[in-house]
Amino acid sequence: MSSDLIPLLWGATVQTLQMVFLSGLIAALLGIPLGVILHLTKAGQLMENLTINRILGVIVNAGRSVPFIILLVAIIPFTRMVVGTSIGTMAAVVPLTVGAIPFIARLIEGALMEVPAGLVEAAETMGASPRQIIQKVLIPEALPGIVNSITITLVTLVSYSAMAGAVGGGGLGDVGIRYGYYRFELDVMLATIVILLVLVQLIQSLGDALVRRIDHR
Template sequence: MSSDLIPLLWGATLQTLQMVFLSGFIAALAGIPLGVILHLTKRGQLLSHPMLNRVLGTVVNAGRSVPFIILLVAIIPFTRLVVGTSIGTLAAVVPLTIGAIPFIARLIESALMEVPAGLVEAAQAMGASPAQIIQKVLLPEALPGIINSVTITLVTLVSYSAMAGAVGGGGLGDVGIRYGYYRFELDVMLATIVILLLLVQILQTAGDALVRRIDHR
């Protein structure tokens, strides 16, 4: 691998990190509340509303069922509307975010289901309001699971960002395709794979360490 490709790989890595963390942050802002609502509106929960739960569940399931590469192409007009272009790092953030929101919502819902029902019942017996139960019981108790859910989402976004490179999204996926595939430069392809593996490992290790630090159960 020639020395002039090192700055290229470094720049592509920064683009990938930008895509992953920006889309992950926006997806968390929307997905975490959505996951909380999905949990709370289940039958027998604090804000039981089966009809709303079914509607939201259907929308979330529909979002999760669309393969990312198809979503990437299908929402190109929407991407252009939001950021003014369909190529580049910022353009890739739009489908990455849309693809991640239903994914993280279901993970958050699962994390909240792990909170013992007895804790909620005890808070209700002491006269706590639904808002107080959510803030003081559900979210604090589910925090390790929520952090783990965000970690899983970020790791998934790394692979999604590589796919975004196939349609001009930039990042390591774009370098791997343009140099590793089209130009048959195997060393560049291997370098992008190694960097992606390292990113995944670093994200997962950091997330696991944070979960262990705050989980006192």
């Protein structure tokens, strides 16, 4: 691999990190409340509303069922409307975010389901309001699971970002396709794979360490 490709790989790595963490942040800000609502509106929960739960469930399931590469192309008009272009790092953030929101919402719903029902019942018995129960019981008790859900989402976004590179999204996927595939430069392809593996391992390791730090069960 020639020395002039090192800056290219570095720049692509930075672009990938920008895509992953920016889309992950936005998806978390939208997906976590959505997951909380999905949990609270289920039968027997604090804000039981089966109609809202079913509607949101259908929307979330629909979002999760669309393969990312198809979603990437299908929402190009929406991407152009939001960022003014369908090519580049910022353009890739839009479909990455849209794809991650339903994914993280279901993970958060699952994390909240792990909270023992007895804790919620005890808080209700003591006269706590639904808001207090959410803030003081559900979220704190489910925090390790929430952090783990965010970690899983970020790891998934790394692979999604590589797919985005195949259609002009930039990042390591773009370098791997343009140089490793079209130019048959195997060393560049291997380098992008190694960097992606390292990124995934780092994100997972940091997430696991944070979960261990905050999990006092």
